[in-house]
Amino acid sequence: MSHDQSKRPGQLILQNLKLFDQAAVYFESEIVPSLNAELSNLFKNWLEGKSWLGAVSAGAELHEFWCAPVHWRDENEYWKAWFDLDVRDPNGTNSYRVASLFGLGDTQYGFRFCPDPSYFSDKRSWNKAIASLESEASLELGKRGWEHEGKGRYFRPFQLSTDKIVDAWNDDDWGYTFDHLQQALDQVHKDFELFSCFMQVVEEAIETQ
DSSP, X not given: OOHHHHHHHHHHHHHTHHHHHHHHHHIIIIIHHHHHHHHHHHHHHHHHHHTOEEEEEOOSSSOEEEEEOGGGBOTTOOBSEEEEEEESOTTSOOSOHHHHHTTOSSSOEEEEEEEOHHHXXXXXXXXXXXXXXXXXXXXXXXXXXXXXXXXXXXXXXXXXXXXXXXXXXXXXXXXXXXXXXXXXXXXXXXXXXXXXXXXXXHHHHHHTO
């Protein structure tokens, strides 16, 4: 990118500073809260419908969400694993989360499988077991769109459609823009047994070390 090209975004902002300020304020005070309210309702209804545990919490911009089947928590309320809704690289993105959610930012949104190595053993034993495995469960997860990020963590990206995003705002109804999110949630529910098998295989590998 040339010097002139790198300066172009700043020129456009400064030439339209009043409009940019109004747009940024409106985005943060009106659009984001409206979207968060709809997301919160969707997540809570999904958890209730699937009889899973999880929580919706306020994030820096979009609400954060995690979920897991009940039996992944032991009698002492320790979790062996859970699923997070997050961007692919939380520390490497400069985009608004809303933009990334709709596939317009510099990173991807998705669900991440997050096992807790300390539940099974120590991190060293867990990582050693992961490195030695090529289980049927992990291969099947790859076929279903789950990408191994290393150390037993998997990420499955999705993005919401922008086709009706303006209509959703005008109609005060984000529901019909959430189809891909609903599908992603249902895929998490469909695949959790594979992750249970994956954790069992890892646990067995740790025991034989």
